[in-house]
Amino acid sequence: xxxxxxxxxxxxxxxxxxxxxxxxxxxxxxxxxxxxxxxxxxxxxxxxxxxxxxxxxxxxxxxxxxxxxxxxxxxxxxxxxxxxxxxxxxxxxxxxxxxxxxxxxxxxxxxxxxxxxxxxxxxxxxxxxxxxxxxxxxxxxxxxxxxxxxxxxxxxxxxxxxxxxxxxxxxxxxxxxxxxxxxxxxxxxxxxxxxxxxxxxxxxxxxxxxxxxxxxxxxxxxxxxxxxxxxxxxxxxxxxxxxxxxxxxxxxxxxxxxxxxxxxxxxxxxxxxxxxxxxxxxxxxxxxxxx
Amino acid sequence: xxxxxxxxxxxxxxxxxxxxxxxxxxxxxxxxxxxxxxxxxxxxxxxxxxxxxxxxxxxxxxxxxxxxxxxxxxxxxxxxxxxxxxxxxxxxxxxxxxxxxxxxxxxxxxxxxxxxxxxxxxxxxxxxxxxxxxxxxxxxxxxxxxxxxxxxxxxxxxxxxxxxxxxxxxxxxxxxxxxxxxxxxxxxxxxxxxxxxxxxxxxxxxxxxxxxxxxxxxxxxxxxxxxxxxxxxxxxxxxxxxxxxxxxxxxxxxxxxxxxxxxxxxxxxxxxxxxxxxxxxxxxxxxxxxxxxxxxxxxxxxxxxxxxxxxxxxxxxxxxxxxxxxxxxxxxxxxxxxxxxxxxxxxxxxxxxxxxxxxxxxxxxxxxxxxxxxxxxxxxx
Amino acid sequence: xxxxxxxxxxxxxxxxxxxxxxxxxxxxxxxxxxxxxxxxxxxxxxxxxxxxxxxxxxxxxxxxxxxxxxxxxxxxxxxxxxxxxxxxxxxxxxxxxxxxxxxxxxxxxxxxxxxxxxxxxxxxxxxxxxxxxxxxxxxxx
Numbered sequence: 001x002x003x004x005x006x007x008x009x010x011x012x013x014x015x016x017x018x019x020x021x022x023x024x025x026x027x028x029x030x031x032x033x034x035x036x037x038x039x040x041x042x043x044x045x046x047x048x049x050x051x052x053x054x055x056x057x058x059x060x061x062x063x064x065x066x067x068x069x070x071x072x073x074x075x076x077x078x079x080x081x082x083x084x085x086x087x088x089x090x091x092x093x094x095x096x097x098x099x100x101x102x103x104x105x106x107x108x109x110x111x112x113x114x115x116x117x118x119x120x121x122x123x124x125x126x127x128x129x130x131x132x133x134x135x136x137x138x139x140x141x142x143x144x145x146x147x148x149x150x151x152x153x154x155x156x157x158x159x160x161x162x163x164x165x166x167x168x169x170x171x172x173x174x175x176x177x178x179x180x181x182x183x184x185x186x187x188x189x190x191x192x193x194x195x196x197x198x199x200x201x202x203x204x205x206x207x208x209x210x211x212x213x214x215x216x217x218x219x220x221x222x223x224x225x226x227x228x229x230x231x232x233x234x235x236x237x238x239x240x241x242x243x244x245x246x247x248x249x250x251x252x253x254x255x256x257x258x259x260x261x262x263x264x265x266x267x268x269x270x271x272x273x274x275x276x277x278x279x280x281x282x283x284x285x286x287x288x289x290x291x
Numbered sequence: 292x293x294x295x296x297x298x299x300x301x302x303x304x305x306x307x308x309x310x311x312x313x314x315x316x317x318x319x320x321x322x323x324x325x326x327x328x329x330x331x332x333x334x335x336x337x338x339x340x341x342x343x344x345x346x347x348x349x350x351x352x353x354x355x356x357x358x359x360x361x362x363x364x365x366x367x368x369x370x371x372x373x374x375x376x377x378x379x380x381x382x383x384x385x386x387x388x389x390x391x392x393x394x395x396x397x398x399x400x401x402x403x404x405x406x407x408x409x410x411x412x413x414x415x416x417x418x419x420x421x422x423x424x425x426x427x428x429x430x431x432x433x434x435x436x437x438x439x440x441x442x443x444x445x446x447x448x449x450x451x452x453x454x455x456x457x458x459x460x461x462x463x464x465x466x467x468x469x470x471x472x473x474x475x476x477x478x479x480x481x482x483x484x485x486x487x488x489x490x491x492x493x494x495x496x497x498x499x500x501x502x503x504x505x506x507x508x509x510x511x512x513x514x515x516x517x518x519x520x521x522x523x524x525x526x527x528x529x530x531x532x533x534x535x536x537x538x539x540x541x542x543x544x545x546x547x548x549x550x551x552x553x554x555x556x557x558x559x560x561x562x563x564x565x566x567x568x569x570x571x572x573x574x575x576x577x578x579x580x581x582x583x584x585x586x587x588x589x590x591x592x593x594x595x596x597x598x599x600x601x602x603x604x605x606x607x608x609x610x611x612x613x614x615x616x617x618x619x620x621x622x623x624x625x626x627x628x629x630x631x632x633x634x635x636x637x638x639x640x641x642x643x644x645x646x647x648x649x650x651x652x653x654x655x656x657x658x659x660x661x662x663x664x665x666x667x668x669x670x671x672x
Numbered sequence: 673x674x675x676x677x678x679x680x681x682x683x684x685x686x687x688x689x690x691x692x693x694x695x696x697x698x699x700x701x702x703x704x705x706x707x708x709x710x711x712x713x714x715x716x717x718x719x720x721x722x723x724x725x726x727x728x729x730x731x732x733x734x735x736x737x738x739x740x741x742x743x744x745x746x747x748x749x750x751x752x753x754x755x756x757x758x759x760x761x762x763x764x765x766x767x768x769x770x771x772x773x774x775x776x777x778x779x780x781x782x783x784x785x786x787x788x789x790x791x792x793x794x795x796x797x798x799x800x801x802x803x804x805x806x807x808x809x810x811x812x813x
Contacts, residue, residue, distance in 0.1 A: 005311060005314065005315050028385065028780050028782075029384055029387070029388060031384065034384030034385075034782065037383060037782055038384075038781060038782060041781040041782060042781070044720050044721055045719075048718070049719050049757055049758075050719075050756040050757060051756075051757055051758045051761070054758055097778065097779045097781075100761070101761045104757070104758050104761035104762055105761065105763075108762045116745075119745070120745060123745070124464065126468065126469075127463065127464040127467060130467050130468035130473055131467060133473075134474060137474070181464065185463050188463075192435070193435065193436055193437065194437065195437050195438075196437070196438045196440065197439045197440065197475055198440040198442070199439065199440065199475055199476060201442035201444060211479075212481075215479075215481030215484070216444060216482075218483035219481055219483040222483055222486045222803055223482070223486075225802075226486075226802050230503075230802070234598070280589050283589035283590055284589045286601055286630070287630070288590070289505070290445065290446045290447045290448075290632065290637065291445055291447075291637065309683050312683055313683060316683065371705070373725075376705040376706060376709075378705040378709060378711055378791060379705075379786045379787065379788070380787060380788045380789070383722060383782050383785070384782050385780065385781075385785070386782075386786045388783060389727075389786070390730065392706050392727075392729055395733060405707045405708070406706065406707045406708060406729050407707075408729070419733050419734075421732065421734055422735050422739060423736050423738065423739065424739065424743070425739050425744070425768065425769065425774065426774075432738065459736070460736045460737040461738050461741070461742075462742040464742050465737065465738065465741050465742055465748075470748075486799055486800070486803055487800065487803070488798075488799075488800050492799070492800075493748050494748065496800065497708065497799070497800070498707075498728050498732075501707075501798075502799055
């Protein structure tokens, strides 16, 4: 009994201590299968990937030499795998990947980097412009008289950034614009903090209302599609739903022809009817939506 | 009873054995998960499909007819581990090393759609602490509190867009100006556009909660004044669903032909104008039938038969045959956590009185009650 | 000598635990991927690699949306960022964190490239998947 208990306690002790080792299996496992799969993947990295194409197209001899070395390391790893030494093979594969990682940095062309920086800069600059526009409009609405200096500073910095961009000093331009962006958002936030904007449903003319109704009709067609996919109603009800949908479709085409003839008010009421049929169909499919 | 002189000792021996065995057995039970990991013993470890397939090949599984709660997919279908979720390849070693979502979501507050996690709540409660900067863990997000209310047509509640919850995760630049122009009236948003992945649909329906959770956005109900106005604008006479479906559909699906068929049905079924004050039983039933066909029949059936396992029937319903006040309360206020909607904002009291009278006296129900507008008014308070 | 085969209470309790452990086997149903998982297959097919599956939920727990979508310039578009291993090794996109400092290194190829072969770029389980007929779209291509 004592021996049995002793063995069990030792066994459990090992389990607990060794649990780190065992839970490492939950991270990337280093088993024969996983290393074989990795080797397959690395072959593709060293033969078919975009990096290899870039290395071949570039004039960088160092990069080409490194690629050769990486491939030879891959050969070594495969040999190790064949011999059954997969832990060693894994390490060799990692070295190969690291070599390629370092080459990649040499091979990335200046044009690539520049275009990325340009995109970064233009995205930030456009955002600042839009926010500044919004700020100006809201400041006017609210009749704001103070805080003009900060706004001017934002504009100044924006121009400075633009100037740096034209001079091709992209990193500085991005830095300046980042600062401008933070400032612009700060002042706009302060201005609008706590406000509640209400966009009322008001239409300037019947044409606008017609556009709204068409969108609403479209939305309900899509809702019906979703409802049918999600709920899969009984075929008996499906027939009725399809009948209602066909009717709604007919009414929609009718409304479109009316709108083509500029009879928007009639088109709106016809569309309204069509949407009501769709709402009934959606409810029949099993989802309730208000009318 | 003869007392066995050895009984007490035996009993004590038993206890001693038990105590001795208890610790090792406890240790064994605790170490079972580790054993399972090490030796892939148990069938509910990840990627044991081979063993399961062997067993199930010989067993006959019960058909899907046996399945309970057919329409509800159930928790077994969501947050599946990567090896079983249908897009990860279980043969690749990496799939098995990935964390299962359920593990990570165990402590997070639940929600009804998407990841089944309420991310905003999780953030507010401090259960997760996502970084606001790639390198700096202490940096704070610049929160912005501004609500935008968008009115919508009909009795659908208005949309309230809260900047606060969004700026807890996003930067101004993420949406402005590429997705939304920061100007009132500058964005022509419609549900169709959202479903197709524009405006709100850039995130909602893909990464953030999908559009099936209507009330999270449509959270500002219309005021009684607005609802009254909507009711006034409704057309005087609408075709009920039953009439529409009963009408013979012409073979041609040309819009002109279908419209003519509609008009014919409309003309044929025009009922007499009913007075709203002090309606007789006959008028209550007629009006009630109209309202029922219009609003209730879609779910509860044209003959009050309901849809099995989805919507309960009206015919023989306990609620309909029970006390009037309970019946009225459910129609007025709806039933939480079901599809039964509150009708107090959609129908006026006279219409509700009529439809309740109709339900209590049709489809084989013979309560003989006549429910009055005044009763509804009293119960709606 | 007669042995005492009585099972004491603690032992019974432990046996119950063991039995319960075996009984707690969940049933499985039709598979449904995690919401927000993005399958990216822009260049993987050409290179013969399994496509990448990016799990949004895992990253959402650790980073706010702004970090990737604003600071790291990830667009809100599945497949729209044209991520290649070259860019990743250069420290762009995924490589900004998966460099051994913030997260694991790019040596773990099979932790990302876990998709089933041939899957199209998509946001899995999104609303658009419900609405758009994939077969028609693919036929057009």
